[in-house]
Amino acid sequence: xxxxVGGVRTFLIADVRGYSRYxxxxxxxxxxxxIARFAELVGEGVEGRGGELVEFRGDEALAVFTSxxxxxxxxxxxxxxxxxAESDTDLPLRVGIGLDSGEAVPVxxxxxxxxxxxAARLCGRAxxxxxxxxxxxxxxxxxxxxxxxxxxxxxxxxxxxxxxxxYKASAHxxxxxxxSMFFFFGTPRRGLSWKVGVGVALVAALSAAAAVYLTAGDTxxxxxxxxxxxxxxxxxxxxxLASVVPAALWKDCEVQTVANPRADETAVCTPASxxxxxxxISRYPNALAxxxxxxxxxxxxxxxxxxxxxxxxxxxxxRQWFHGPNKPGGRVLCYFDANDAVVVWTHxxxxxxxxxxxxxxxxxxxxxxxxxxxxxxxxxxxxGKAG
Numbered sequence: 592x593x594x595x596v597g598g599v600r601t602f603l604i605a606d607v608r609g610y611s612r613y614x615x616x617x618x619x620x621x622x623x624x625x626i627a628r629f630a631e632l633v634g635e636g637v638e639g640r641g642g643e644l645v646e647f648r649g650d651e652a653l654a655v656f657t658s659x660x661x662x663x664x665x666x667x668x669x670x671x672x673x674x675x676a677e678s679d680t681d682l683p684l685r686v687g688i689g690l691d692s693g694e695a696v697p698v699x700x701x702x703x704x705x706x707x708x709x710a711a712r713l714c715g716r717a718x719x720x721x722x723x724x725x726x727x728x729x730x731x732x733x734x735x736x737x738x739x740x741x742x743x744x745x746x747x748x749x750x751x752x753x754x755x756x757x758y759k760a761s762a763h764x765x766x767x768x769x770x771s772m773f774f775f776f777g778t779p780r781r782g783l784s785w786k787v788g789v790g791v792a793l794v795a796a797l798s799a800a801a802a803v804y805l806t807a808g809d810t811x812x813x814x815x816x817x818x819x820x821x822x823x824x825x826x827x828x829x830x831x832l833a834s835v836v837p838a839a840l841w842k843d844c845e846v847q848t849v850a851n852p853r854a855d856e857t858a859v860c861t862p863a864s865x866x867x868x869x870x871x872i873s874r875y876p877n878a879l880a881x882x883x884x885x886x887x888x889x890x891x892x893x894x895x896x897x898x899x900x901x902x903x904x905x906x907x908x909x910r911q912w913f914h915g916p917n918k919p920g921g922r923v924l925c926y927f928d929a930n931d932a933v934v935v936w937t938h939x940x941x942x943x944x945x946x947x948x949x950x951x952x953x954x955x956x957x958x959x960x961x962x963x964x965x966x967x968x969x970x971x972x973x974x975g976k977a978g
Contacts, residue, residue: 592909593845598657599695599731600655600689600692600693600695600704600706600733601657601658601662601690601692601706601971602654602655602656602657602662602691602692602695602704602707603653603654603656603662603666603689603710604652604653604654604688604690604710604922605651605652605666605669605685605686606686606688606714606715606892607626607629607650607651608686608719609683609758610622610649610720610849610923613683614659615891619635619769625683625684626649626708627941628676628684628751629684630652631652632669632676632745632767632817633647633654635672636668637652637671639674640662640668641657642654642655642656642661642662642665643655645702646801646882651970653701655702658898659690659692659728659731659732660732660733662692662728662732663722663729663732663734663735663760664738666690666724666740666760666836667761669721670688670722670761671722671762673686675829685720686719686720687714687716687718687719687720687721688714688716688721688722689714689716689723689724690713690723690724690728690760691705691706691710691724691725691825692707692725692727692731693705693727696786697709700916705895708750709748709755710753712750712751713755713757715904716748721761722759722760722761723758724757724760725755725756725757725758726758729758737763738760738762738763739760739761740758740759740760741845742758743758744756744833747864748863749862749863783830795833798868803908821866827845831855831873832848832857832949833939835872835947835949835974836858836872837973840860840970841858843858843860843861843863844858844859844860845858846861851878853876853883854873854874854875854880854950855874855876856874857871857921858871858872859871860872861943863890866955866959866962866963866966866967867953867963868954868955869909869953870954871951872949872950873949873950873951873975874947875948875950876892878939878940880948881948883951883960884949885937887905887923888919888935889909889954890948891949894907894908894926894978895909896909896910896922897911901924901925901934901964903965905908906925907923907925907926908925909923909924910922910923911923912936912971920938920972921936921937921938921975922936922937923937923971927960931957932957933952933954933955933956933963934953934954934967934970935950936967938951938971938974938975946975946976947976948977949974951974951975953966953967
């Protein structure tokens, strides 16, 4: 490995939300147009602000800057370009961007440094249209004309030992008047792997329609508050997923828009520690819509019904699961996706009025199906109950 000279650099990581789902919904040709436009805009935006595009991998881009100020301006400029391109072309260029600054050493094919890891985590946390950065980057850059900072408090990021102070950066006229309400758009994404010596699992989202999530109070720990029943447009959320997920789990979840319009709403859940790396829950209007969604998942994996096993000894199969004797709960599917262990299950209303028609997906990086099984075993009975 050839090592270069270290120094303080600012890393920018950008990711198109929901690219995989968009590909599944609209096909490879549409996805190719989306990514071609993304690549064009990122290349121009990074070069125009004096940065270097280190790596481009389809829906993911990594850039490095010697100036924190230019990195922030590039990120904010890119979000404006993505928004304009989306309105002009109808391509869903909802992109999350994360920034961090610190010592990093150039190596063959990339960089080594903790800042890269943090930037990737912030990219995973950012919603479509957002730029999230650390206080290290904001201190290096100082205040910038035309750029507005919003203090998002201290958050815990997976595999980062200490809480990170995070700011959101945007064009000055793009911020809402108050801090009590934010509008989030997007759905989850698969893990991100850079050829930089740091393995990182990320979460993200694609915006396809307008879902509103009302956050009340402080977000200093990076968790989502359950919506209030008197929160206007958020009432549907208060009556929906927040009421069917136990509070111990809901603290890590945020309601977002889903690419699949058949679902009423989706929450993306990103625990700061423990298992799994991420999970998501979607509520469907009826049993038919839920069944179609589950059949779609099953068909993509090529696994037959009532085959294989989903437990700590074997991973790869599908079956019905039960709350207890003669108390069916739904169906469960498990499989390996590259280096991830994934479990998908339904929690069906059936003849139980306290239940909802939902589909849940949990993912753990590192093929840790035993860990996913241990998490799923107690919680799948509770997730999906209305109270």
